[in-house]
Amino acid sequence: MGVRTAEGFEPWYTEEFPRLVTTLRIATGDGGLAEEAAAEAFARAYDKWSRVRKMASPNGWVYVVALNEVRGALRRRRLEHSQAARLRLGHAPPPPDPDDDLWRAVRNLPERMRLAIGLRYVADLPEAEIARVMGIARGTVAATLHSARRQLSHDLAPRLLKETS
Amino acid sequence: MNDDFAQLSRLVAVTPRPMTEITDRARQRRRRRLEGTATGVVAVSIAAAIGAASLPGATHPGSAPTTAARGIGAGSPTTVFLNATAVAAEKQLPPQPGGFFYQRSGEAGEQTETWQSTTKPGLLLKSYGFQQVLKPRKVVAFIDNQPLTWEQMQALPTDPTALKARLRAGMRPEWRRSDQDMFEVIRDMLDSSQTTPALRGALYRVLAQLPSVRVLGPGTDPLGRRGEVVVVAEPLGGVRAMIIDPRTGAMLAAGGADLKERPVVGTPDPTSTPSYELSWTPPPNWTFHGKIDYNTWFYTSGYVSRVGQRP
Structure with missing residues (x-):
């Protein structure tokens, strides 16, 4: 099955993903976590794009979701007591x-x-x-x-x- | 300043991940959701995960129910409750090191089960099928980010004043002055039943010494379990919360005030510059308005002899 791209999603994603990652990186100091949380938030946005695109502020929505992802990831680190269980598992080391x-x-x-x-x-x-x-x-x-x-x-x-x- | 940040943004700019990764993630989310619905593996839906505490006086979301906070101080309901909870916690069975510490918890519609040992490989299981072998870990608890071994945890003082000083010493410097961060550290330690009954009791007695902490009264967690809601007021508005089973001292769920809530009357003054770095205490008669959302909850925990076994 080919990739289905929701109308209007990709330009928005391309424009906003770097800004969201930078914002989260500034907030958390963790570039890897920032990228993972942003990717997950945009995946949720893609999943619900028909609704998200009609919102007054899709940007505001995706920032709220991404911040919740960050909080959840930080809590999971504690719960799982394992650095290996961090959300960025399997990805390249975070940028310096x-x-x-x-x-x-x-x-x-x-x-x-x-x-x-x-x-x-x-x-x-x-x-x-x-x-x-x-x-x-x-x-x-x-x-x-x-x-x-x-x-x-x-x-x-x-x-x-x-x-x- | 805008120019400075534009330059900084260029400096740390990342390339968006391929669209295929985003669409794959979205598909996986959908699949997990469907599997959860079909099999009942996910016991609690995401909607239920954002369950509101049934606080006295609480009405529908969006309204502004008033919950009178019960003050702290010798003989106050908060102090009486926390000290009674400490006694209940102290009567629980002590942990049994040597086996696997099992914990089942939930967050955002997902259940997590862990079997963790200090000497043998353990296991992490997610309700949607994810599995991961956990390495043996000597760490059984944390003070803030400071890991504690079993021996270090057992060596913590159980006198509340001494314990509070020890916790403060173990916290990152910028957290040490704040009741809110002490509450967070204690909540994290109560997450883990590997803490001894004496230590859990002492943690509740430390909470009873924090002026910003209140017991709000009975509430219900997202699983429908009844408990008492304990909160700490936040300097910028809002509360952090946990719901406690007073019979055992177990923490049932953890969360905080909904984003939209304006829970603390009398604070903050928007013209001031409230700060987490300064010691801050709400007015003695502060009052909470609104509901609490729980995003993490704890089903059960205990020691078992092998991976896969449940208490």
Whole structure:
């Protein structure tokens, strides 16, 4: 049987997969886990594409699913007590961290700030959508992003990052 | 900042995996779903997995039921319940090292069974047919990410104050000040029945010392089992939760507040910059609104003499 490609899925997937992986990698620090969670989330999207494509924000949906995959994978690691049982089993080793000041500064942020930063600046989601994905109030997103930018600016001085909304 | 992140994104960019992998995964998901429905292997559907706790006052999803939290402090219902649960946990049978530790748990519509030994190869079984041999592991528990052998676990103090200090020392530095992360570490340790009864009792007594922890009252897990719901308030809104069988001190299920819920009244102040890194305690009279979703639950566990045997 040939590959059935749901109409409109592949361009969306091609465009969004790298952004989702980068966002998850920023949030988790684990490139392999990020790729696996993203692949699983897009597989779910493919499975339900007729519904997902009609959603107001398919991107928001796939980010929520991917984050749940990450949480589930982290919990399974504990449950199975086995690093070998990680979701990336069978795939190539995760890529090394880039030698980049901004990457290091972001990795030093608390987990929730990293996720907010990834969703805002990599996934390019608006604050209202970030609030939905993270399950927190919009005001809290703004506050979290503000704190994150302030900390990044401090850590990256004298690079003098410009704060933009 | 947008430009900086655009550059960073290019630096770590990945190529999308082939479409065939995505479609194969989707097909496998469909097949697992169908097999689960046809054979009843998957006992709980994904929908049921997101089961709502039946909390006092709870109504339909989307409404805002109010559950008065029962405060902590000497003689408070939370402290009384957790100390009573500690006594119940201490009366359970001790683990029997040497055999296989069996555990059956569920998550997102899938059941997992594991047989784990410290000396012999074990087995991992997923309800959709996945199997994996587990290497012998000396590790029987964790404090945060710090693995503990059987001997190390048995050497943990059972005085709650000393245990709390030991747990904090074993946690990653950025977690040490937070009740929420202590709750997470304790919940992880309660996952495993390999913890001794004395240690489980002590873990409940440590929970009783955390100001952000509350017992909300009776609830029901996704399998319909009744228990008491214990939560910790989150600084950015929401709660982490577990449901406990008060007769045995066993954890029935673990989860948290639904994404849409705004559970904690009085916090957070959206104009402030709440942080996980600072010690944070909710107001003494904080109140929970809404329902709790459980994403992991525990059917049974115990020691058996061989792989394939169930308690």
